Amino acid sequence: MKNDFKDLIVFIGPPGAGKGSLSQLCTSQFGWMQLSTGFLCRKHIAEQTPIGKQIDFSMKSGKLVDDALIVQMVEEWLVAHASEYHGIILDGFPRTVTQAQALAALLSKKVPFCRLNVVRLTACDTTIVERLASRFVCENKDCQKVYSVADGALQPHKMGKCDDCSSSLVRRSDDHFIRIMDIQ
Numbered sequence: 001m002k003n004d005f006k007d008l009i010v011f012i013g014p015p016g017a018g019k020g021s022l023s024q025l026c027t028s029q030f031g032w033m034q035l036s037t038g039f040l041c042r043k044h045i046a047e048q049t050p051i052g053k054q055i056d057f058s059m060k061s062g063k064l065v066d067d068a069l070i071v072q073m074v075e076e077w078l079v080a081h082a083s084e085y086h087g088i089i090l091d092g093f094p095r096t097v098t099q100a101q102a103l104a105a106l107l108s109k110k111v112p113f114c115r116l117n118v119v120r121l122t123a124c125d126t127t128i129v130e131r132l133a134s135r136f137v138c139e140n141k142d143c144q145k146v147y148s149v150a151d152g153a154l155q156p157h158k159m160g161k162c163d164d165c166s167s168s169l170v171r172r173s174d175d176h177f178i179r180i181m182d183i184q
C-alpha cells in the first residue's frame with residue numbers, strides 16, 4: 001500500500017538536548033519544513049492579517065497570545081501547505097495542554113493525511129550544561145540558527161557570524177546563567 005502520510009514532527013526534551021540542531025539537520029538533509037510559530041506570528045503581524053492584528057494587540061498589551069489564535073494560525077498554515085512537504089517540524093507548538101488537545105482535534109478533522117511523531121531527546125546533565133555553555137544563536141529572529149563553539153560540526157564558518165544570513169551570533173539570554181564549575 002502506498003504511504004501518503006505527511007509527517008508532523010515534534011521534538012521534546014530539555015534545553016540543550018539537541019532539538020534545534022536536529023531540526024536544522026532534518027531541514028537541510030531531508031528538505032523538511034520547520035514551522036516556527038514565532039515566525040508565523042511575526043509574518044501575520046507584518047502582513048496585518050486579522051490574526052496578526054489580534055496577536056499584535058495582545059503583545060502590545062503585555063498579554064499572552066491566546067491559545068485559540070495560535071491554533072487557528074497553525075491550522076490555516078497546515079491546511080494550506082502541509083501537502084507540500086514530506087516532513088514538517090513543529091517549532092514552538094504545541095506549548096500548552098490546550099494547544100496539544102487542539103492539535104489532536106486538528107489532525108483528525110482538518111488534516112487527516114498528517115500523522116504526528118513525537119520524538120523525545122534526552123542527554124545527561126553534564127552534556128546539557130556543556131552544550132548550553134558553548135551555545136550561540138543567530139540574532140536574526142527569522143533565522144535563529146544554533147551554533148556551538150565546542151562542537152566542530154556546529155561551528156560557524158566565520159567567527160561570530162551566521163553562515164546562512166551573516167547576522168551576528170549571540171548568547172541566548174537564558175544561557176547566560178550557565179557557567180561550568182568543576183567541583184572536586
Ligand SMILES: [Zn+2]
Binds near residue numbers: 139
Ligand atoms: Zn542567521
